[in-house]
Amino acid sequence: VQVVESGGGLVQPGGSLRLSCLASGLSLDYSYFALAWFRQAPGKEREGVSCIASSDGSTWYEDSVKGRFTISRDNAKNTVYLQMNALKPEDTAVYYCAVLRFTYCNLNHTRYWGQGTQVTVSS
Numbered sequence: 387v388q389v390v391e392s393g394g395g396l397v398q399p400g401g402s403l404r405l406s407c408l409a410s411g412l413s414l415d416y417s418y419f420a421l422a423w424f425r426q427a428p429g430k431e432r433e434g435v436s437c438i439a440s441s442d443g444s445t446w447y448e449d450s451v452k453g454r455f456t457i458s459r460d461n462a463k464n465t466v467y468l469q470m471n472a473l474k475p476e477d478t479a480v481y482y483c484a485v486l487r488f489t490y491c492n493l494n495h496t497r498y499w500g501q502g503t504q505v506t507v508s509s
Contacts, residue, residue, distance in 0.1 A: 387411040387498050391483045394503030397473055401507070405468040407483030407500055417461040420486040422493055423468045425479035425505075432482070436468060437491035446491050450476070473507045481505050 393405040405423070409416060422437040436457040437446045445457055456469040466483060480502040487495040 387485075389483055389485060389498050389500035391481065391500040391503040394481060394505045396506045396508065398509050399474060399507055401473050402469070402471045403473065403505060405470065405481055405483075405503060405505075407466045407468075409464050409466075409483075409485050409498065412464075412485070412498075415461075416464040418489060419497075420489055420491050421457075421459060421466040422484045422486055422491065422496070423457065423466075424482045424484060424493075425477075426482070426502075427476075427479040430479075434493040435481070437486070437493060438466065439490050441489040444491070470505070473505075475507045477505060478507050479505060 389409045391407045397403055420439045423435040424432050425435050426432040435448050438457045454472045459466045482502045483500040484496040485498040487497045
């Protein structure tokens with residue numbers, strides 16, 4: 387199984403980025419799995435940012451990103467996206483994509499991880 391993130395970079399405060407995550411080699415159809423984004427800032431623990439279920443397409447967002455970030459998925463492309471708008475310096479972190487074990491969002495049930503992509507928000 388390979389999980390590969392892309393789309394990170396350097397952006398000014400108030401700017402936007404879209405992260406993508408492609409998963410391949412899964413034993414079940416991609417559409418079965420819930421998918422999540424995490425991030426880890428320097429000196430901090432990894433935290434969940436957003437999740438999208440497969441069962442009903444429902445989504446979850448961490449409070450600090452609500453209204454600014456949008457998670458979506460394209461099952462035909464085995465890809466999950468994280469659209470990040472109105473970025474703030476405190477959003478600076480390595481962002482990780484995870485394939486969860488089940489169809490619903492439970493961030494304790496991660497199965498596969500990507501290697502991460504750096505997002506830096508700075509002027």
